[in-house]
Amino acid sequence: MSKCIVIGVTGGIAAYKACEVVSALRKKGHEIHVIMTKNATEFVSPLTFETLSANRVSVDTFDRNFEYNVQHVSLAHKADVFAIVPCSANVLAKVAHGLADDMLTTTFLACDCQKLLCPAMNTKMLENPITQDNLKICHGYGMEILASGDGFLACGDIGKGRLANVEVIVDAIEMLAAKKPSNHKRILISSGATKEYLDPIRYITNPSSGKTGRQWAKIAYNLGYDVTLVTGETSFEDLPFIKTIKITNAKQMFTEIKACSFEQDIIVMSAAVADFTCNKAENKIKKDGEALDLHLEPTQDILKYLGENKRPGQILIGYAMETKDLIANAQEKLVKKNCDYIIANTISDENKGFKADDNEVVIISKENVEKLPKMSKENIARCVLEKCEREKRCY
Ligand SMILES: Cc1cc2nc3c(=O)[nH]c(=O)nc-3n(C[C@H](O)[C@H](O)[C@H](O)COP(=O)(O)O)c2cc1C
Structure with a gap:
C-alpha cells in the first residue's frame, strides 16, 4: 500500500x-x-x-x-x-x-x-x-x-x-x-536451508533461499507481533527490528528453537531443515578413485518435537514441499506432527517455491483445504496469519 x-x-x-x-x-x-x-x-x-x-x-x-x-x-x-x-x-x-x-x-x-x-x-x-x-x-x-x-x-x-x-x-x-501497534503476541519463524557438513569444505543442503521466512517476519512485524527469526545462512541483509538468530545445521536450529518455543503464541516452521546429517570429518575427504559411502543419520524432527510439546493455545504452522500426492501427504503430516496448519507446495515450476518471489500453496487444516492462487510469499504469509487470527486459534 x-x-x-x-x-x-x-x-x-x-x-x-x-x-x-x-x-x-x-x-x-x-x-x-x-x-x-x-x-x-x-x-x-x-x-x-x-x-x-x-x-x-x-x-x-x-x-x-x-x-x-x-x-x-x-x-x-x-x-x-x-x-x-x-x-x-x-x-x-x-x-x-x-x-x-x-x-x-x-x-x-x-x-x-x-x-x-x-x-x-x-x-x-x-x-x-x-x-x-x-x-x-x-x-x-x-x-x-x-x-x-x-x-x-x-x-x-x-x-x-x-x-x-x-x-x-x-x-x-x-x-x-x-507497522500496527503491538498485539503483545510472540511469533517464532524458522527460515532458510540448513547445512550438514561432511568435512570442513563440503556440505549437504537444499535450494531454500530464506525468502519465505523473511516475508513471514516482515508481515508479522507489521501486524504487531514480537518476532524471532531463526535462520540458516541466506544472501539477504538482516531484517531491521527483527530478533534474528543465525544457525548453520539442523542441530543448532533445534537447540535455538527449543530454547524459546514454549513462550511463543505462533510458530512457523518454514525452514528447509535437513532430514539427515553425518559426522563431520576433521580434514578434507580425499578422493582415491574409489566410491565414497556416506553414512547419514536422521536429524531431530523439529516440527514433531514442537507438535508433541505444544502448549495450550499455541499455533503450529508447518510447510510441506512434496513432489507427488501433495494434499494427501500434507494431510498426513498435519496429523503426524500435530500441526494446526500445513502450507503445502510443490516444485513444479521454477517461478514458484524455492528461491522465487511467488508461490502457489494449499493451506491445510483439520477442517478444510484452501487453495490460494499464485501470489507473492509476502501475501501468502499475510493470508495465513490473518486466517489464524480470524479463526482465533491462539486467542
Ligand atoms: C566532505 C565532508 C564530508 C562530511 N561528512 C560528514 C558525515 O558523513 N557525517 C557527519 O555527521 N558530518 C559530516 N561532515 C560535517 C558536516 O557537513 C557538518 O557537521 C555540517 O555542519 C552538517 O550540517 P547539517 O547537519 O545541517 O546537514 C562532512 C563535512 C565535509 C566537508
Whole structure:
C-alpha cells in the first residue's frame, strides 16, 4: 500500500545514497517528499531529489516562494514515516534536544509519525560519548535508529560509521510505515536451508533461499507481533527490528528453537531443515578413485518435537514441499506432527517455491483445504496469519 514518506537529507558524504533510497521507495509506489539541510545541498543538488521524488524539495524555512504553513504543516500531519538519511552528528544532536532551526528539524519536530534515523559519520564522531548519548536520547523518545555499519569510510578511516545499506534502509522505512501497534503476541519463524557438513569444505543442503521466512517476519512485524527469526545462512541483509538468530545445521536450529518455543503464541516452521546429517570429518575427504559411502543419520524432527510439546493455545504452522500426492501427504503430516496448519507446495515450476518471489500453496487444516492462487510469499504469509487470527486459534 502506498505510504507518505518524508526523507530528511543532511550534510554528509553519504547524502548520495539517499538518492538510491528515494528512487527505490518511489519505484515501490510511495509518495516521497525530501527536505534537505542547507549543508546537504553542498553534496547533492535538490534538483536530483526533485527529479527522483517528483516533488518539490524544501531547504529554506524562510523561502518566500514556499508556503510553509500550507505545505509543511500538512506534510507533518500526513507523513507515515520521517526518515533522516543520512543523519549527520549535527542533526542528530539537534533532534535529540528538540532544536528546530531549519526546515528539516522544524518539520521533524512537528511530525508525530514513526521516525527513523540513519546515522553516518566518521568513527570518532560516532564513538564520541556526546553522540552516543544523543542516540540513546533519540531512542528513548521512540525514534528507531539503524545502526551504521563497519567498513571503509570516505574520510579514509576504516571502522564504524558507514550508512546502513540502502536495501536495509528501504526495508526499515516500509516496515515502520506499515507497522500496527503491538498485539503483545510472540511469533517464532524458522527460515532458510540448513547445512550438514561432511568435512570442513563440503556440505549437504537444499535450494531454500530464506525468502519465505523473511516475508513471514516482515508481515508479522507489521501486524504487531514480537518476532524471532531463526535462520540458516541466506544472501539477504538482516531484517531491521527483527530478533534474528543465525544457525548453520539442523542441530543448532533445534537447540535455538527449543530454547524459546514454549513462550511463543505462533510458530512457523518454514525452514528447509535437513532430514539427515553425518559426522563431520576433521580434514578434507580425499578422493582415491574409489566410491565414497556416506553414512547419514536422521536429524531431530523439529516440527514433531514442537507438535508433541505444544502448549495450550499455541499455533503450529508447518510447510510441506512434496513432489507427488501433495494434499494427501500434507494431510498426513498435519496429523503426524500435530500441526494446526500445513502450507503445502510443490516444485513444479521454477517461478514458484524455492528461491522465487511467488508461490502457489494449499493451506491445510483439520477442517478444510484452501487453495490460494499464485501470489507473492509476502501475501501468502499475510493470508495465513490473518486466517489464524480470524479463526482465533491462539486467542
Ligand atoms: C566532505 C565532508 C564530508 C562530511 N561528512 C560528514 C558525515 O558523513 N557525517 C557527519 O555527521 N558530518 C559530516 N561532515 C560535517 C558536516 O557537513 C557538518 O557537521 C555540517 O555542519 C552538517 O550540517 P547539517 O547537519 O545541517 O546537514 C562532512 C563535512 C565535509 C566537508
